[in-house]
Amino acid sequence: MRPQPLEDAGPDPHLRASVARRLRDDAEVVADPADRVGLRRAVARALAAEGVVAAPDVWARLVRDLVDDLAGLGPLEGLLRDPEVTDVMVNGADEVYVERAGHLQSAPVRFDDDAHVEQVVRRVIGPLGARLDRSHPFADAVLAGGVRLHAILPPLAERPTVTLRRVPAVVPSWEELAASGSVPPPLREVLVTAVADRRNLAVCGRAGVGKTTLLARLLAEVGPDRVIVIEDAPELRHPAPHTVHLRVRPPTPDGGGGVDIAALLRNALRMRPDRLVVGEVRGGEVADLLQAMNTGHDGSLTTVHANGAAEALVRLEGMALLAGIPLSAARAQVAAALDLVVALDRDHEARRRVVEVVEVGIGAEGPVSRRIWP
Numbered sequence: 287m288r289p290q291p292l293e294d295a296g297p298d299p300h301l302r303a304s305v306a307r308r309l310r311d312d313a314e315v316v317a318d319p320a321d322r323v324g325l326r327r328a329v330a331r332a333l334a335a336e337g338v339v340a341a342p343d344v345w346a347r348l349v350r351d352l353v354d355d356l357a358g359l360g361p362l363e364g365l366l367r368d369p370e371v372t373d374v375m376v377n378g379a380d381e382v383y384v385e386r387a388g389h390l391q392s393a394p395v396r397f398d399d400d401a402h403v404e405q406v407v408r409r410v411i412g413p414l415g416a417r418l419d420r421s422h423p424f425a426d427a428v429l430a431g432g433v434r435l436h437a438i439l440p441p442l443a444e445r446p447t448v449t450l451r452r453v454p455a456v457v458p459s460w461e462e463l464a465a466s467g468s469v470p471p472p473l474r475e476v477l478v479t480a481v482a483d484r485r486n487l488a489v490c491g492r493a494g495v496g497k498t499t500l501l502a503r504l505l506a507e508v509g510p511d512r513v514i515v516i517e518d519a520p521e522l523r524h525p526a527p528h529t530v531h532l533r534v535r536p537p538t539p540d541g542g543g544g545v546d547i548a549a550l551l552r553n554a555l556r557m558r559p560d561r562l563v564v565g566e567v568r569g570g571e572v573a574d575l576l577q578a579m580n581t582g583h584d585g586s587l588t589t590v591h592a593n594g595a596a597e598a599l600v601r602l603e604g605m606a607l608l609a610g611i612p613l614s615a616a617r618a619q620v621a622a623a624l625d626l627v628v629a630l631d632r633d634h635e636a637r638r639r640v641v642e643v644v645e646v647g648i649g650a651e652g653p654v655s656r657r658i659w660p
Contacts, residue, residue: 288389299351305332305352308328308336309325309332312328312524319357322357333349358410358452359406359410361395362374364395365395366452371385372385372510374448376447376449378402378403378444378446379397379398379446380397382396406477406658407446411427411435414427414477419439420439421439422608424438432622433453433454434451434452434519434521435449453520455523457502457503465505466637466638466639468630468637468639469639473659476658477628480626481504482507484584485626486585487504487586487587487588487625488587488624489590489628489630490590490591491589491631492631492632493591495631497566500628501522501589502522502523504587505526506526508585511561512528513560513563514532514559515565516546516564517534517566518566521565530559532554534546543627547567547569548571548573552574562578563587564588564589565589565604566588569608570609572606573606573619577619579624580623592629593631595628595642595655595657596644598629599653599655600618602624603620603652620653621646621647621649625645626644627643629642642660643659644656
């Protein structure tokens with residue numbers, strides 16, 4: 287009998303290596319490496335061949351952990367099984383944090399060493415066409431289930447650093463948003479009316495305050511309109527009945543073949559959209575979006591990273607300047623294109639909530655804003 291300690295560190299590295307060697311010759315795994323059910327059976331056979339004996343519950347956990355480590359994200363898989371965990375942050379093999387219910391906390395898991403972190407990341411992103419090595423020391427990928435992964439290696443970071451963000455699989459109802467304090471019922475009426483009236487909206491806030499979640503809820507109110515959604519990662523999953531998704535394609539490791547948001551916006555304009563949605567505007571593509579909003583594509587929506595509504599308007603102007611639009615024209619286009627800016631933040635208890643809604647108008651020197659909520 288080979289004892290197998292079941293600690294938060296995961297399966298014993300030597301046992302893991304032995305099982306992995308046996309799996310290379312397992313006919314079921316060779317026939318379909320992506321079949322997790324078949325992999326579990328193969329892992330059980332390999333453990334038996336290694337002489338491992340354990341109680342049924344211990345055996346089941348060992349098989350699960352080995353499957354996670356050999357085909358998934360290793361010790362991080364257990365964290366992602368917790369529905370309350372929205373983000374996982376790895377700052378090296380022995381320093382893992384999660385965000386749960388809006389609070390950051392240390393997680394009782396670890397990798398064998400930093401090389402193990404890199405090995406796990408390369409294994410999960412390799413089939414997706416992404417690359418992570420010393421000559422290309424950072425990578426972005428979207429994993430099964432909509433988990434967004436970012437990884438960066440030394441020397442750009444002190445240690446291998448991985449960030450995972452899980453996108454909610456289900457758009458919350460207005461009742462759920464009200465119960466959490468995010469969108470009170472009176473504000474719901476303001477937002478639903480704005481969507482019905484085809485007003486152009488920008489949702490702003492810091493990272494992790496729920497911008498995409500609120501955007502998805504708003505898009506669920508558009509009815510039969512044809513919505514073209516442009517994203518760099520699939521976060522808005524068919525939020526409206528008639529949705530077409532366009533997604534950014536990053537350049538290949540040699541720098542070719544990339545398609546950015548601006549190119550997708552120009553394509554979207556030829557696809558007979560009723561509404562355009564840009565998951566997040568962050569650069570020169572804002573010029574194309576503002577032009578679209580100003581030329582008949584009313585009811586379009588986007589999100590922008592900014593600390594408040596006023597800051598969002600300034601940031602949009604700045605992005606337009608970077609796109610080569612003169613300052614006076616940038617201010618005029620922002621003022622003419624946007625109707626409302628909805629700002630989110632966290633309160634002192636880390637709950638996500640809408641903190642203000644401002645109406646945007648055209649002033650003598652650019653956009654002017656008037657708070658309409660609260």
